[in-house]
Amino acid sequence: MQSLRKAQNPLILMIGLSDEERSPIRAGAADGGWRTQEVRGYREAILQLCRENAPVIVCASKLPDGAWEDILSATATQTVRPRIIVVSRSADERLWVDVLNSGGFDVLASPYREREVRRCIELACRAWWCEVRQEDWRRAAATPVT
Secondary structure, rough: OOOOOHOOOOEEEOOOOOHHHHHHHHHHHHHHHHHHEEEEOHHHHEEEEEEEOOOEEEEEEEEEEEHHHHHHHHOOOOOOEEEEEEEEEEOOOHHHHHHHHHHOOEEEEEOOOOHHHHHHHHHHHHHHHHHHHHHHHHHHHHHOOO
């Protein structure tokens, strides 16, 4: 189980976002007690995720070396998957349907406001943390008492 301290200071991994898209996330992170890490694309994201799990991933819809679907697939083997928020300037209905039906958490239409980002990330962190707790309870219930 992750320590409470890390859970209270979660890593928000930003993948392939422009400066304009990262700025409100950084500002919200300062207020929300989140740590942020920025990477340019899929390969860097995988290396970062091998070093440290990120409860929330904010990913551009298109990456220089992949797409948000690749990130979703790469995290599929985790017991508790990160909540993936996809960012797009053209956040049309099809993208929303694809992201949500594939197991993504949400879509943010860029440009967005710090308040909107903060709300979305707070909900994603809470959802991730609730699932971590449920997994802990499942494991505890499955452990035989001697």
